[in-house]
Amino acid sequence: MADRVQAPFGTRRARVIAHDRHGTYTVLRCVDPLGPRPQAGQFYMLRSAQRWGGGDGQRPYLPRAFSVLRAPAGGAELQFLIEDVGPGTARLCELRAGDELSLLGPLGIGFTPPRERRRALLVGGGVGIAPLAIWQDQLDGSATVLLGFRDAAHAPGAELLPGARVATDDGCAGHHGLVTELLDSELDHARHAEVYACGPPPMLEAVRALCAARDVPAQLALESGMACGFGACFGCVVPTTDGYVRVCVDGPVIDASRLQTALTSGAGH
Ligand SMILES: Cc1cc2nc3c(=O)[nH]c(=O)nc-3n(C[C@H](O)[C@H](O)[C@H](O)COP(=O)(O)OP(=O)(O)OC[C@H]3O[C@@H](n4cnc5c(N)ncnc54)[C@H](O)[C@@H]3O)c2cc1C
Ligand code: FES
Secondary structure, three states: OOOOOOOOOOOEEEEEEEEEEEOOEEEEEEEOOOOOOOOOOOEEEEEEOOOOOOOHHHOOOOOEEEEOOEOOOOOOEEEEEEOOOOHHHHHHHHOOOOOEEEEEEEEOEOOOOOHHHOEEEEEEEHHHHHHHHHHHHHOOOOOEEEEEEOOOOOHHHHHHOOOOEEEEOOOOOOEEOOHHHHHHHHHHOOOOEEEEEEOOHHHHHHHHHHHHHHOOOEEEEOOOOOOOOOOOOOOOEEEEOOEEEEHHHHOEEEEHHHOOOOOOOOOOO
């Protein structure tokens, strides 16, 4: 198991320095001078410091989980990739330079380096590309990157991982089809690989099955509904071959060999 970087106790403020758009996605850049630097695959619980909750039905109430997209070396900047799918992400997408985030993190266990000098193969779907960008940075750009998106509104997300091969469901960019089709042909001639994947559960399950069939190791960054992010609520448990685990403290990155399926209830968007 990877050594984890521990979050300092309690939430802290981080100033937003930029809000960038890549198609439908928002990248929020902020500075976190008091926090430790995160590992690739770790995540933060985020909420806006002002105007969080209090609207219709008091939503959003709890903070929301976000993978760290990038943490440029030698500074205090953190970047997050956000897709507006509900009240929490909508509020975060409103933030502009000068606004403040309240954050807790870095949390969870991230990716570990390829074993047996294997070649890293990164596979992302939709907003699941986020933890792969920081992993691509930490692997010094040596990884092969395959990304899948739904349509033209989402495909600009590929700009965030230089050199990526792209698949789109509607054929608007790159391969017309699923990113797992790209993975399938890549594994035909690159079996000495280790796969790192994050995306919607059907994509993760296809990655798990493809890798299991070829005996290729894989590390999957899972999602689960999270209320606390630090192990207290047991809201995020998923079944593994050695029992139920909490995705927030035992993951979110879980070795595929520990899963009978990545189609766990409550996971994904
Ligand atoms: C470890 C981790 C990392 C994540 N990283 C990112 C990231 O980098 N970028 C990003 O945009 N999102 C990320 N998410 C997902 C994000 O936390 C959720 O989508 C969040 O709930 C959105 O909040 P909301 O208030 O906008 O929408 P909600 O009201 O919470 O949900 C909106 C819609 O999405 C569905 N939904 C949302 N989250 C989940 C879930 N986890 N399981 C099942 N259904 C769900 C809901 O059923 C609803 O239909 C991550 C989640 C986890 C657990
Ligand atoms: S989110 Fe509370 S235990 Fe995992």
